Amino acid sequence: MSPTVNANGVGRSSPKAYLADEGRWESIDRVLDRRGPWTDEQFVGGRETKDVLRSKAKILVIGAGGLGCEILQNLALTGFSDIHVIDMDTIDISNLNRQFLFREADVGKSKAVTAAEFVMKRVPGAKVTPYHGKIQDHPPSFYLQFDIVIAGLDSISARRWINATLVQMVDEENPDSLKPLIDGGTEGFKGQARVILPTISSCYECSIDMLTPPTAFPICTIANTPRLPEHCIEWASVLEWPKVFKDKKLDTDDPDHIEWLYQQASARAAEFKIEGVTWALTQGVVKNIIPAIASTNAIIAASCCNEAFKLATTSAPSLNNYMMYVGNDSVYAYTFEHERRPECPVCGGESIIAEVGKDWTLEKLVDWLAARQDLQISRPSLAYSGGKPLYYQAPPQLHAATLKNLEKALPDLLIDGDEVVVTDPGLPFTLTVEIKYA
Incomplete structure (x- = not known):
């Protein structure tokens, strides 16, 4: 086949020659034409299974970054033709x-649109539909149309949101409402891939306590004696932004907001003779970004796409249900079954029980919720089960009206067995906490 050059300057085979190549799927057909020693009982094989893979399976990829680019490429080259x-x-x-x-x-263009165009040019026959926007902008009905969802995200909050959405979508009377979620993530030389069957296997929220909390710098240090460039950036985002912009929320995805923080942090660093403040570091600190490594992305993306292939074709058992990879000193991978957490607020179906003392104040309860590793929240707001505010962190009017409740003893506000509704910017769902006095 004679190579041609596409709009991105990348050599590729001409579409006609590529489509005429009868051996295009030869290696994959070897897996789909016959049963294997661990093949699922539902496996049919042959033309029917190939049609499911290449014509019927509808896959949604969330994220078109380092991991997402690898996933999109792998899916198209594996034979999936309807990718979103x-x-x-x-x-x-x-x-x-x-x-x-x-x-x-391509700098400045939409990642989703650009990635879709590139894959379709590179892999003839593959149809990739892009959506530029937030996953939260789409209703559950949008996600119901897909057979498998693959998440290649760098955001904990986005992962929690899609996980909770897919769990809440499940209808016992409608088997098609269960959408497998394949979650991949990387942190430097470390990575993980997992298969989540909503309401059946452990969900993302079940393992939230495995996450390392974001690095926090003491307020006194960043306010008075900064020593690191990170201290100057935290000062700009935590102290200076609210002071200057009052109630305006900092959007860490807005380049103009990052630019403002960078300028403020640079001036602060110059004042204290601190070097190392850059635009990229500013963005990394406020978004808690860990540098990505291409080889780790490739390994985790391959694992995710392998699981998607197995789920779509039933040609082999899927992962049950967690694979972790570490490549710091050598190549090490380990798989295990992460068990469901009975008290998981997403898939457990039960409220969290707070065993509190009668001498507790409401402030102590708020601090207790913020300190729980299995919740990963930082600014919880509380309301009575009927909706009446108990303590709100925002907006300012409600915060001022409920602030006095913090110093009150819990028995003056709640009786044994009362339920409190908790919301937080980091929670993609409403959490119910039952009060039990010890």
Whole structure:
């Protein structure tokens, strides 16, 4: 086949020659034409299974970054032809070292749209539908149309949201409402891939206590004696932004907001003779970004797409249900079954029980909720089960009206068995907490 060059300057075979190649799916057909020693009982094989893979399976990829680019490529080259991708970001120059579907000319363009166009040019027959925006902008009915959802996200809150949404979508009377979620994530030389069957296996929220809490710097240090560039950036985002912009929320995905923080942090660093404040570091600190490594992305993306292939074709048992990879000193992978957490607020179906003392104040209850590793929340707001505010962190009017409740003893506000409704910016769902006096 004679190579041609596409709009992105990448050599590829001509579509006609590529489609005429009878051996295009030869290696994959070997898996789908016959049963194997661990093949699922539902496996049919042959033309019917190939049609499911190449014509009927509808896959949604969430995220078109370093991990998402690898996933999109792998899915198209495996034979999936109806792929959808959603991402709210635009391409930045710093993405080009690992997000290989993008070129310098693409800077400023939508990641989802650009990635879709590239894959369709590179893999004839593959249809990739892009959506530029937030996953929260789409209703549950949007996610019901897909057979499998693959998440390649760098955001904990987005992961929690899609996990909770897919769990809440499940209708026992409608088997098609259960949508498998394949979640992949990387942190430097470490990564993980997992298969989540909503309401059947452990969900993302079940393992939230495995996450390392974001690094927190003491307020006194960042306010009075900064020593690191990170201290200056935290000062700009935590102290200076609220002071200047009052009630305006900081959007860490807005380049103009990051630019303002960068300028403020740079001035602060110059004042204290601290070097190292950069635009990229500013974005990394406020978004808690850990540098990505291309090889780790490739390994985790391969694992995710392998699981999607197995789920779509039933040609082999799927992962049950967690694979972790560590490549710091060598290549190490380990799989295990993460068990469901009975008290999980998403898939457990029960409220959290707070065993409190009668000498507790409401403030102590708020601190107790914020300190729980299995909740990963920072600014909880509380309301009575009927909806009446108990203590709200925002908006300012409700915060001022309920602030006095913090110093009150819990028995003056709640009786044994009362339920409190908890909301938090980091929670994609409403949490119910039952009060039990010890």
